[in-house]
Amino acid sequence: MLTQFSWGRLEEDPDMYEAWTDRFKDLPLHFMTFHGQQNIKTVVDTMHHAVCMRGVSHVVVDNLQFMMGQGQRSADRLTAQDNIIGAFRRFATDSGCHVTLVVHPRKEDDDRELQIASISGSSKASQEADNVLILQDRKLVTGRGKRYLQVAKNRFDGAVGTFPLEFCKTSLTFSTPAKARGKARLKKVKDNNNLVSPKDQEDGQEEALGQL
Known part of the structure; x- marks a missing residue:
């Protein structure tokens, strides 16, 4: 996470490590200390405490299958999964806290896109979710694959x-690819042409082309 936060390899620049860790500690970020299979009531109680005492407004649970463990029969696992998702849905509604739940999909053929139905036990998970985001990774035989984020469900406006x-x-x-960011930035500059000076337009174009 420090690598992602600093956008660089700190092991290659150890003199900057302390400065970046100090900045990282200032983030409004907290971690639950749970690992492996956990009782859902304990997890939700901890999340309620975080909302009330820490002002947390967004909880990320990574991931559903890991939290459930692997020692249950198929039917029992589906029931347990539905109960967990229902508990998270009630927590989000009651507390006003956003919950992002990571769910691993079942295996699909490399030439097929993932669908909502690819989510294990997808009925309850997709129905309760306000948004479903799928990280697509299309592997191509002839070269590099394509990765993209798909918004598969959007309850707000569809x-x-x-x-x-x-x-x-x-x-x-x-x-997003640098080319796509550049086009978006240039379009914004063009749309606001009457509000931006030519010098600012040039600076904005350089910024868009240089971001990565």
């Missing part, structure tokens, strides 16, 4: 779509 992604090995982060 708008769905995809966002192309590039992976940066240096920072271990995904972002």
Whole structure:
């Protein structure tokens, strides 16, 4: 996470390590100390405490299958999964806290896109979710694959779509391709042409082309 936060390899610049860790500690970020299978009531109680005492407004649970463990029969696992998702849904509604739940999909053929139905036990998970985001990784036989983020469900207004992604090995982060960011920035400059001076337009173009 420090690599992602600093957008660089701190092991290659150890003199900057302390400065970046100091900045990282200032982030409003807290970690639960749970690992492996956990009782859902204990987890939700901890999340309620974080909301009330720490002012937390967004909880990320990574991931559903890991939290459930592996020692249950198939039918029992589906029931347990539905109970966990229902508990998170009630928590989000009651506390006003956003919950992002990571769910690993089942295996699909390399030439097929993931769908909402690819989510294990997808009925309860997709119904309760306000938004479903799928990280697509299309492997191509002839060359590099394509990665993009797909908005598969949007309860707010129904708008769905995809966002192309590039992976940066240096920072271990995904972002939109530089070309796409440049086009978006240039379009914004063009749309606001009457409000931006030519010098500012040029600076904005350089910024868009130089971001990565």
